[in-house]
Amino acid sequence: xxxxxxxxxxxxxxxxxxxxxxxxxxxxxxxxxxxxxxxxxxxxxxxxxxxxxxxxxxxxxxxxxxxxxxxxxxxxxxxxxxxxxxxxxxxxxxxxxxxxxxxxxxxxxxxxxxxxxxxxxxxxxxxxxxxxxxxxxxxxxxxxxxxxxxxxxxxxxxxxxxxxxxxxxxxxxxxxxxxxxxxxxxxxxxxxxxxxxxxxxxxxxxxxxxxxxxxxxxxxxxxxxxxxxxxxxxxxxxxxxxxxxxxxxxxxxxxxxxxxxxxxxxxxxxxxxxxxxxxxxxxxxxxxxxxxxxxxxxxxxxxxxxxxxxxxxxxxxxxxxxxxxxxxxxxxxxxxxxxxxxxxxxxxxxxxxxxxxxxxxxxxxxxxxxxxxxxxxxxxxxxxxxxxxxxxxxxxxxxxxxxxx
Amino acid sequence: xxxxxxxxxxxxxxxxxxxxxxxxxxxxxxxxxxxxxxxxxxxxxxxxxxxxxxxxxxxxxxxxxxxxxxxxxxxxxxxxxxxxxxxxxxxxxxxxxxxxxxxxxxxxxxxxxxxxxxxxxxxxxxxxxxxxxxxxxxxxxxxxxxxxxxxxxxxxxxxxxxxxxxxxxxxxxxxxxxxxxxxxxxxxxxxxxxxxxxxxxxxxxxxxxxxxxxxxxxxxxxxxxxxxxxxxxxxxxxxxxxxxxxxxxxxxxxx
Numbered sequence: 071x072x073x074x075x076x077x078x079x080x081x082x083x084x085x086x087x088x089x090x091x092x093x094x095x096x097x098x099x100x101x102x103x104x105x106x107x108x109x110x111x112x113x114x115x116x117x118x119x120x121x122x123x124x125x126x127x128x129x130x131x132x133x134x135x136x137x138x139x140x141x142x143x144x145x146x147x148x149x150x151x152x153x154x155x156x157x158x159x160x161x162x163x164x165x166x167x168x169x170x171x172x173x174x175x176x177x178x179x180x181x182x183x184x185x186x187x188x189x190x191x192x193x194x195x196x197x198x199x200x201x202x203x204x205x206x207x208x209x210x211x212x213x214x215x216x217x218x219x220x221x222x223x224x225x226x227x228x229x230x231x232x233x234x235x236x237x238x239x240x241x242x243x244x245x246x247x248x249x250x251x252x253x254x255x256x257x258x259x260x261x262x263x264x265x266x267x268x269x270x271x272x273x274x275x276x277x278x279x280x281x282x283x284x285x286x287x288x289x290x291x292x293x294x295x296x297x298x299x300x301x302x303x304x305x306x307x308x309x310x311x312x313x314x315x316x317x318x319x320x321x322x323x324x325x326x327x328x329x330x331x332x333x334x335x336x337x338x339x340x341x342x343x344x345x346x347x348x349x350x351x352x353x354x355x356x357x358x359x360x361x362x363x364x365x366x367x368x369x370x371x372x373x374x375x376x377x378x379x380x381x382x383x384x385x386x387x388x389x390x391x392x393x394x395x396x397x398x399x400x401x402x403x404x405x406x407x408x409x410x411x412x413x414x415x416x417x418x419x420x421x422x423x424x425x426x427x428x429x430x431x432x433x434x435x436x437x438x439x440x441x442x443x444x445x446x447x448x449x450x451x452x453x454x455x456x457x458x459x460x461x462x463x464x465x466x467x468x469x470x471x472x473x474x475x
Numbered sequence: 476x477x478x479x480x481x482x483x484x485x486x487x488x489x490x491x492x493x494x495x496x497x498x499x500x501x502x503x504x505x506x507x508x509x510x511x512x513x514x515x516x517x518x519x520x521x522x523x524x525x526x527x528x529x530x531x532x533x534x535x536x537x538x539x540x541x542x543x544x545x546x547x548x549x550x551x552x553x554x555x556x557x558x559x560x561x562x563x564x565x566x567x568x569x570x571x572x573x574x575x576x577x578x579x580x581x582x583x584x585x586x587x588x589x590x591x592x593x594x595x596x597x598x599x600x601x602x603x604x605x606x607x608x609x610x611x612x613x614x615x616x617x618x619x620x621x622x623x624x625x626x627x628x629x630x631x632x633x634x635x636x637x638x639x640x641x642x643x644x645x646x647x648x649x650x651x652x653x654x655x656x657x658x659x660x661x662x663x664x665x666x667x668x669x670x671x672x673x674x675x676x677x678x679x680x681x682x683x684x685x686x687x688x689x690x691x692x693x694x695x696x697x698x699x700x701x702x703x704x705x706x707x708x709x710x711x712x713x714x715x716x717x718x719x720x721x722x723x724x725x726x727x728x729x730x
Contacts, residue, residue, distance in 0.1 A: 373575035
C-alpha cells in the first residue's frame with residue numbers, strides 16, 4: 071500500500087467540536103435537518119410565549135396566603151404542632167440517611183437545600199409568628215437532619231430495624247400530635263375537617279402507602295391460596311375494586327356509609343378517606359405483587375421445603391423478598407399514583423392543596439383569569455414530590471442490584 | 476416388575492418403600508417401587524429420562540406426594556400429617572440439578588438459613604458451622620459472595636453445604652452434575668465421594684457411571700416407573716441381566 075492510499079482509506083478519529091456535533095446529530099441529512107428546524111421553531115415560539123406569560127402572570131392567588139396551600143385552615147395558633155411534625159420527619163430522614171446512605175443521601179441533601187431555600191426566600195407571613203422565627207425554624211430543620219444523621223452513625227439507634235419501627239410509629243404520633251387529645255391541655259383537639267393543603271395530601275399518601283402495602287401482600291397471597299374461601303374472597307375483592315373508579319369508592323364511603331350506620335356512630339371524615347384510599351390502592355398493589363410472585367421459579371419453593379422451612383417462613387424469607395424486588399418499579403408507580411389521587415378527597419369534604427387552590431380562585435372574581443398560575447404552582451409542587459419518589463426508587467433498585475446481572 | 480429378591484435387612488433400614496405408586500393425573504409414573512435402604516448405603520439410581528427416578532426421590536421428602544404405598548424414613552411414616560413431613564425433612568437433605576440457591580442471600584446466609592430458622596441454632600454457632608462446611612466443600616473464601624457471582628460447580632457445592640448444614644441423616648441428589656460444564660463436574664463429584672466415604676446415606680440420581688463404580692453400594696436401574704434391575708456396581712456393569720439394562724448401558728457407556 072502506498073502512503074497516499076492510507077490517508078484515503080483510514081478515517082481519522084477526532085473529537086467533535088460543537089459545529090461538527092451539530093452537523094452530525096442535528097443536521098445530518100435533509101430530513102433530519104428539516105425536523106431540527108421545525109423543532110427549534112416550535113421551541114422558540116413556546117419559550118417566547120412562556121416568557122411573555124410569565125411577565126404578565128399574576129401570582130397573587132399563590133402569594134397572598136401561601137400558608138393555606140401548606141396546611142389548609144389549620145389554626146395558626148396551633149401551627150407549632152405542624153412544626154414538631156416536620157422536625158420528626160426531618161430527624162427520621164437524617165437517621166435513614168445514616169443507615170441507607172447510598173439510597174437516601176441525595177434526597178436528604180435536597181431536603182436540606184429545600185429548607186435553606188425556604189429560610190432565605192421565606193414565602194410565608196403569619197399573624198402570630200415573626201419572620202425571623204420562621205426562618206430560624208426552617209434552618210433548625212437542617213440541624214435536625216444532621217442530628218439524626220449523627221445519632222444514626224454513632225449510637226445504637228443506627229440499626230435498620232429501629233429506624234423502620236421509628237418510621238412506623240411516627241405516623242400515629244403525627245396524627246395524634248395534629249389532632250390533639252381531649253384530656254391534654256397543651257394539645258387541644260383540632261378537628262380533621264380543618265386539616266388541609268399539602269400537609270393533608272402528604273399525610274393521606276403516607277398512611278395510604280404504609281397501610282396498602284402489607285394489605286396488598288396479604289391479598290396477593292390470599293388470591294394464590296389453595297383454600298377456596300380465601301381465594302374467592304380475595305379475587306372478588308380485588309376485581310371489584312379494580313373495576314371501580316376511586317371517586318366512586320370515596321363517594322360510597324363518605325356518603326353511603328353514614329346511611330348504614332346509626333346516628334351515634336360517626337366515622338371521622340379523614341378516616342373515611344384513608345380507608346377508601348387504602349382499600350383502593352391495596353387491590354392494585356396485590357396484583358403488582360402477584361406478578362412478582364409468579365416470576366419466582368418453583369425450585370425456590372423446593373429448596374426451601376427441602377431444608378424444612380414452613381410455608382410462612384418460606385414466604386417471608388425466600389419468596390416475598392425476591393418477588394417484591396422484581397416489582398419495585400410497578401409498586402413505586404402505584405405509590406406515585408396514590409399520592410396524586412389524594413387530590414380526590416374533596417369528594418369527602420376535605421380541602422387538600424388542590425381544593426385550596428380552587429377556593430382561593432373562587433374567593434376573588436378578578437382572579438379567575440389567573441387560574442393557570444395556581445394550577446401550575448400546584449403541578450410544580452406535586453412534581454417535586456413525585457420526582458423525588460421515582461428518583462429514590464431508582465436509587466433503591468441500584469442498591470439492591472436489581473436489573474443488573 | 477423387579478427382577479430379583481428384595482435386599483435383606485442386615486443393618487438398620489433407614490428408608491423403607493413398599494409398593495409406592497404415583498400418578499400425575501392419568502400418567503402412572505411410579506408403578507410399585509419396593510426399596511429398603513440401609514444406613515450408610517450409597518445408592519445410585521440411573522435410567523432413561525421420564526422413567527420416574529427424579530419423581531421417586533422427590534417422594535421421599537414429600538416434594539411429590541405418593542398416592543399409594545408406604546414410605547417410612549428414619550422410623551417416621553410419611554403421611555399427610557405435616558408434623559411427620561417436617562420431621563422427615565429435617566433428616567433428609569437434597570441437592571438439585573438447578574442448584575436452587577437463594578439468589579438474594581449471600582453464600583453464608585444460604586447455608587445458615589436452615590439452622591437459624593428451623594433448628595433454632597444461635598447465630599454465632601450457625602455461622603461457625605457454616606464456615607466449617609464451606610471449608611469441607613472447598614470454598615470458604617466465597618462466604619460473603621452472592622450465588623450469581625459463583626461458577627456452577629461452586630454453586631452446587633454451596634448447595635451441598637446448605638443441605639449438610641441441617642445435619643441430615645440422608646442426602647438425596649437429583650442429577651447434581653447434569654447442569655454443569657464438564658470441567659466442573661469433578662469438583663462436585665469429589666465432594667460427593669468424600670461424603671459417601673464418611674458414611675452418609677445417599678440416594679443419587681445420576682448418569683455419572685464413574686462415580687457409581689467408585690463409591691456406590693448398590694445401583695438401581697429405573698425404567699417406566701419400575702426398578703427393572705438392582706445390584707452392586709460389579710453386577711450391573713459386568714453382568715446386566717435384563718435386556719433393557721444392557722441397552723441403556725450400551726447407550727451411555729459409549730463415551
